[in-house]
Amino acid sequence: MKNTLIFIPVINELENLKLLFKKIFLFYPNISVLIIDDNSDDGTEEWIKSLNKKKLNYIKRNSRLGIGYAHYTAILWAYKNKFNKIITMDGDLSHNPLIIKKFIKKSKLKTELIFSNRYNKKINHYKNWPILKKIINKLGRLIIIILFDVKYDITSGFRLYNLEQIPIDNFKKLRKFSNYEFFIVSGIRFVRKFKTSQIFIDMPYRVSGNSKMKLKHLIIWFITIFKLKFLS
Numbered sequence: 506m507k508n509t510l511i512f513i514p515v516i517n518e519l520e521n522l523k524l525l526f527k528k529i530f531l532f533y534p535n536i537s538v539l540i541i542d543d544n545s546d547d548g549t550e551e552w553i554k555s556l557n558k559k560k561l562n563y564i565k566r567n568s569r570l571g572i573g574y575a576h577y578t579a580i581l582w583a584y585k586n587k588f589n590k591i592i593t594m595d596g597d598l599s600h601n602p603l604i605i606k607k608f609i610k611k612s613k614l615k616t617e618l619i620f621s622n623r624y625n626k627k628i629n630h631y632k633n634w635p636i637l638k639k640i641i642n643k644l645g646r647l648i649i650i651i652l653f654d655v656k657y658d659i660t661s662g663f664r665l666y667n668l669e670q671i672p673i674d675n676f677k678k679l680r681k682f683s684n685y686e687f688f689i690v691s692g693i694r695f696v697r698k699f700k701t702s703q704i705f706i707d708m709p710y711r712v713s714g715n716s717k718m719k720l721k722h723l724i725i726w727f728i729t730i731f732k733l734k735f736l737s
Contacts, residue, residue, distance in 0.1 A: 508589035514575035518596040519547045528602045543569040573687025600663045608665040617670040617699035621663035625705040652734045659692025686729035
């Protein structure tokens with residue numbers, strides 16, 4: 506597990522991050538973690554530095570550069586620092602850290618990319634979601650299935666990439682996708698090129714804090730989908 510990196514992008518998620526860290530460092534005391542913080546003003550930087558953990562890495566950015574660019578930066582950082590695998594997850598407690606061990610176990614089967622998948626008939630992951638969020642998620646998934654015939658949950662950022670098996674150039678081509686479209690573009694492209702798998706999860710809606718997705722992000726997301734289908 507020493508060659509696996511957990512990456513978490515954050516903006517003002519201090520209270521959620523405190524609970525998340527308790528679980529991560531309890532279950533995986535030897536794992537490395539990278540936080541990329543897009544200019545939080547809730548005390549995140551001071552709290553993380555006070556922990557003084559050797560395997561906890563922190564990058565503070567002076568403005569909100571986008572969740573997609575945060576993932577891109579983290580993945581290149583993982584290559585530079587010789588990690589074999591990177592698990593990316595949200596910092597709002599919607600992604601259960603207990604699933605990390607399932608990712609790691611499944612990655613030993615020579616799988617190059619593992620998605621999490623919220624769309625399991627046995628799991629009602631929408632039970633506490635706002636109505637508008639439910640509609641947006643279901644509509645987005647339907648469009649991806651119809652246009653690209655991809656049934657993986659490629660809108661989720663809870664994933665494992667096997668960096669030993671995925672050449673870095675594949676990620677460098679994603680540099681311009683700075684927001685949520687990063688997930689769908691990487692998902693569509695990588696499903697076609699690499700051996701992929703999935704883990705079904707329950708994904709509750711955040712309990713505290715505010716969603717960082719704005720209307721402009723949704724517009725960019727939908728425009729990107731149609732460009733991929735009809736202009737690429």
